Amino acid sequence: MQRRAEILKLIKENGFKRVSELKDIFQVSEVTIRSDLRMLQEEGKIERNYGGAMMKEELETPSFSETSMLLSEPKAAIAQAAVELIQPGDSLFLDGSSTTLLLAKLARNIENITIISNSIPIFEQLKEITTATLIGIPGSLNPRTQTFVGPYAEKMINDLRATKTFISPKGVLLEGLRDITMVEADIRKRMMDSGNEVIVLADHSKFNNNRTLIPIDSFDAVHTIITDQRPDEAFMSIFAEKNIRVIVADTHDD
Known part of the structure; x- marks a missing residue:
């Protein structure tokens, strides 16, 4: 027809x-x-x-196991830079990404923190920890990302507050943060809204990733961006205008 x-x-x-x-x-x-x-x-x-x-x-969202194998060295460096921003007593939103999984592994030794996440792999990593409070976000399971999403998850995030939100979007474009699917974008947007400080973890492959069609949010709510390569001047100009701190993680061993 x-x-x-x-x-x-x-x-x-x-x-x-x-x-x-x-x-x-x-x-x-x-x-x-x-x-x-x-x-x-x-x-x-x-x-x-x-x-x-x-x-x-x-x-077609890459599976969690697929994304975990990509750019492992830059992601590890980003996670190492991110954990240095966490203080004892902090409460954290962690999205369901491979970079935040690495961050969760590093943060497990920080005392008296609260970790709030919709990620099954993060809780598998932390399920036996006794020095932190773990809060799981319920919802409908996205089997590829191994995360809980949907209205129930969004409502719970809306009802909670955290001192810091760490998210790793699928794309960073000049107009803001982007994702591949609406349900994952909605979760990350809610986490941004419910966190006092928003920290974006994005390796260099995320910048100008035009396959990410779904908007998460503009840069207005972002406080810090941690990446592995200095973004180009178009991005740096926007970040300077919005007073966003940019941390370039060291990917080389001493």
Whole structure:
């Protein structure tokens, strides 16, 4: 059908299109558009999500084990720089990333901290610790990232507060932080809103990663960015304007 081909073309060009937008473009009912999207999803071409649809390949999130193997040295250096910002008595939001898992391993020896996370691997790492308080965020399991997401997880984060939030988004663009899926972006946004100090952990591959379509937030709430290579001047200018501290982790042994 011609209309479905045109819808698919629009989604491919824009990354994501809402049902309401498609209804206005094609001058048909929402019921008709939803039917078209259902057919395209059944053909394996798109994924319907949050009142619209996006290309299926954009939703292919790397598994946790896959991301854990990538850029291990820079991530370890970033985690080492991050743990130096944690003080005894701090409460921490940690998102479900391989970099925050490394951070959790390093933070286990800091006394009297509280770790709040939706990550199964983080709690597997810390489950026997006796010097920290662990708070697990419940929700629907995302099997690829091994994290709990969804409305229940978001509500719990909204109800909590922490002295520091550590997140590792999938992309850092000039307009702000980005992710691959809406559910993970929503969790990270809630953690940013509920933390007194927001610290972004982003290796050099995250900068200008244009495959990350979903916005998390602008840089307005960010206090510190820890990376392994100095960002280019376009980013540094924005960070200076917003008074964001940039820490470049040392990736070389002495």
